[in-house]
Amino acid sequence: MNTSIDLAEMRTFVAVVTDGSFTTAAERLGTDKARVSRIIRRMEEKLSAQLLARSTRRLSVTEVGRDYFERAVSILTAAEAAEAAVAHQSGEPRGLLKITAGAEFGTMVVDGWIAEFLRLAPKVTVEAEYTNRFVDIIHEGVDIAVRVGTLQDSGLSARRLGEVMYGLYAAPDYLRRGPALSAVSDLEHHDLIMKTSRGRPSWTLVNGPDTETIAESPRAAVNSIIGVKNLALAGLGIAQLPRFMAEPLVADGALACVLPGWAEIPAPVHAVFASSRYMDPKVRSFVDLCLSAFQGR
Structure with missing residues (x-):
């Protein structure tokens, strides 16, 4: 078996495995599908091993191919690190x-x-x-x-x-027409807007040594913090937002911070x-x- 290492062939094989497709790998490498296929076939002949299992519907990696892939990634990473170490002497990002x-x-x-x-x-x-x-x-x-x-x-x-630090915010219009709000316990009387992905949404709020869990059913639960912000701006309730997102809106008067100091852990x-x-x-x-x-x- 010829054991010479060809980094270009390795990069081609890694691209095929990563993308799961000869066509996509060829596009990434700036070449054509036929050339990529020839390279993989040449590699298999040189290594005397089947790296990929091909069918009309799908492409899969053999056990030998998976082992080769893991080692190829390590070799390519080391090669790139060696090049980076030399390039670092110039110091200019490129x-x-x-x-x-x-x-x-x-x-x-x-x-x-x-x-x-x-x-x-x-x-x-x-x-x-x-x-x-x-x-x-x-x-x-x-x-x-x-x-x-x-x-x-x-x-x-x-x-x-x-x-990322958080805080509780609401539109001034909502606060003017909503119930009193001076303690965390008052949140149970308010409309809440929560970010959620799976399960029942809730907040775990901390303020120094104190912790409170807010498990009230929200008025709205969305899986996007941008959506949470938009609903808060619309005056629909109290939201927990990243401070970097909310503070400019506070400065503009579009939102107000409520219960300062209470928020989830950064x-x-x-x-x-x-x-x-x-x-x-x-x-x-x-x-x-x-x-x-x-x-x-």
Whole structure:
């Protein structure tokens, strides 16, 4: 068996497995489906092993192919890290930076970070995916994931950027016509607007050492924090919102903060990436910019 390593072939195989399609992989690699198919067939002949199981309807990875895929990803990551270590000597960010973030946080916050980064790094291009699915950054070839909330255990590196702080808000018009509101217990007499994804919506509010659980049935429950904000602006009740979203609306008089000090525990925000030892200049620069932006809030 010829054991010479061809990184271009490895990248092609990883793209096919990641995308689950010869056609999609070819589009990503800027080539055609026939060439991708020839490369995979040549690899299988060289390795004397079947890497992919093909049928008219689907493409699947064999057990041998899965093992090869995992090792290929590790080799390509190491090769890219070696190149990044050399490129770091020049210190200038360049190339494609692939970023992922949650749909709402990406639209509301990460967009601004990307805009500033592109102004500061003219030789960098950015490809961003905002999605609420969990993105495997290694297998999907993503450089940085910006994640809100507690991180899962993994072999990835992460840098804490800051935290999202929350507060309770309502439109002044709603407060003028609503019941008195001076204590957390008064919330049971009010219309509440809650963000929910699954199960019964509720709030766990803290204020120093005190904790209160609000399990009243909300007037409205939506799975989008932007939707929560819009319903609060419409004067339909009290909402819990990120402070970075709500405070500009308070300054404009569109919302008012209620029960100051009471809110859910702040959510940490991290930049997650493959390695902290050999960080590509563009990755390091973007992470530093995100950290600076958070400190300036």
